[in-house]
Amino acid sequence: MSSVxxxxxxxxVIQSRVVGALLMREVLTRYGRHNxxxxxxxxxxxxxxxxxxxxxxxxxxxxxxxxxxxxxAMTGYSSVLLWRxxxxxxxxxxxxxxxxxxxxxxxxxxxxxxxxxxxxxxxTMSFVVLIxxxxxxxxxxxxxxxxxxxxxxxMLAWFGFGLALLLGALSWTSEIVEKIWHPMAYLLxxxxxxxxxxxxxxxxxxxxxxxxxxxxxxxxxREGFFGSAINAHYxxxxxxxxxxxxxxxxxxxxxxxxxxxxxx
Numbered sequence: 001m002s003s004v005x006x007x008x009x010x011x012x013v014i015q016s017r018v019v020g021a022l023l024m025r026e027v028l029t030r031y032g033r034h035n036x037x038x039x040x041x042x043x044x045x046x047x048x049x050x051x052x053x054x055x056x057x058x059x060x061x062x063x064x065x066x067x068x069x070x071x072x073a074m075t076g077y078s079s080v081l082l083w084r085x086x087x088x089x090x091x092x093x094x095x096x097x098x099x100x101x102x103x104x105x106x107x108x109x110x111x112x113x114x115x116x117x118x119x120x121x122x123x124t125m126s127f128v129v130l131i132x133x134x135x136x137x138x139x140x141x142x143x144x145x146x147x148x149x150x151x152x153x154x155m156l157a158w159f160g161f162g163l164a165l166l167l168g169a170l171s172w173t174s175e176i177v178e179k180i181w182h183p184m185a186y187l188l189x190x191x192x193x194x195x196x197x198x199x200x201x202x203x204x205x206x207x208x209x210x211x212x213x214x215x216x217x218x219x220x221x222r223e224g225f226f227g228s229a230i231n232a233h234y235x236x237x238x239x240x241x242x243x244x245x246x247x248x249x250x251x252x253x254x255x256x257x258x259x260x261x262x263x264x
Contacts, residue, residue, distance in 0.1 A: 022114035076194030083160030090168025148224030165250025193218035213242035
């Protein structure tokens, strides 16, 4: 029993090092060594969120809502960037990394994990920095429930993780996955809850929109931020079931293609 435990521990250490090395390689490949380099990891999503916030402020959308528009835009668009960018990083990720799969300890799952960790880290750092900066200049109030915000963020990251694994593995056997995902991501964007509260919709529309799992995460996130100022609609059990199903399906599909992926 002790030898089995020791072997498992050694395997964990080896794979952790492999994922760490792949992550550093991905940082250098994606952001390079010049200019601000890896700082683009969180500047990129930060710039997007700031741009949307500025547009909403100029359009004076805050005049039709009692909620602070900066915090509303930040919680909405940062959460979208978290789950939407993960599949984009895993789709067609295997082919450019085929040479690395010659190494016995490098697996398809490791390639996906490195990209997913990098994407999650960048968006999370951007979100935290935006909160601290906007709080510091008194554009927003701090979240009413930090634990709820962290829990909702983790659920959205899990959703993006499971979806990315599944689509990334499917893209190896079918090019149509990449072609379908891009328009689908744009279609899901206005339905994700980023630009509206579920409570503001008619009852029949609420029932429809709550079929989408990411909406539950955004609603929980905003409840953590705004507290009693909003009437949030979400079911974390429903979202967890979706996340678990996507993750299991993704892992099974990654396992299925592992033997078919042949290094060049």
